[in-house]
Amino acid sequence: MDWCIAQSIKEVFVGDVGTVSQGTKKKQKLRRRERQKISNWNVGQQVRYLTYKLQAQGIAVTKVNEAYSTQTCPVCHQRHKPKGRMYRCRCGYVSHRDTHGAKNILSEQLYGMFTPIEENNLTYLRVA
Ligand SMILES: [Zn+2]
Numbered sequence: 001m002d003w004c005i006a007q008s009i010k011e012v013f014v015g016d017v018g019t020v021s022q023g024t025k026k027k028q029k030l031r032r033r034e035r036q037k038i039s040n041w042n043v044g045q046q047v048r049y050l051t052y053k054l055q056a057q058g059i060a061v062t063k064v065n066e067a068y069s070t071q072t073c074p075v076c077h078q079r080h081k082p083k084g085r086m087y088r089c090r091c092g093y094v095s096h097r098d099t100h101g102a103k104n105i106l107s108e109q110l111y112g113m114f115t116p117i118e119e120n121n122l123t124y125l126r127v128a
Pocket of ligand 1: 073074075076077078089090091092093
């Protein structure tokens with residue numbers, strides 16, 4: 001997709017509940033028209049569409065199991081389900097629920113474990 005190509009993204013991580021994240025220099029949102037087009041689809045269709053579009057441009061797509069990414073604190077690695085829109089941990093870690101999961105997915109791919117990631121270096125896209 002144009003927004004990926006424009007940023008020379010080489011690899012995209014797709015979570016199995018539809019969260020997409022990639023490491024880039026700045027935040028950028030999916031163009032509105034594109035977003036509306038896929039907003040009526042179910043998550044499986046959206047992931048297949050994204051995968052197809054990205055692979056057609058030579059961008060690697062890696063599927064990631066999200067089972068724990070939305071529940072695990074990247075700081076102390078305790079697991080609990082987020083309540084509401086924010087993920088809060090007893091250790092003091094707080095993040096928006098969607099970016100929290102996306103950051104965990106990315107950090108697991110980059111470092112092999114959940115670890116806190118600077119949000120300034122992250123572009124995330126919620127398609128679910
Ligand atoms: Zn914690």
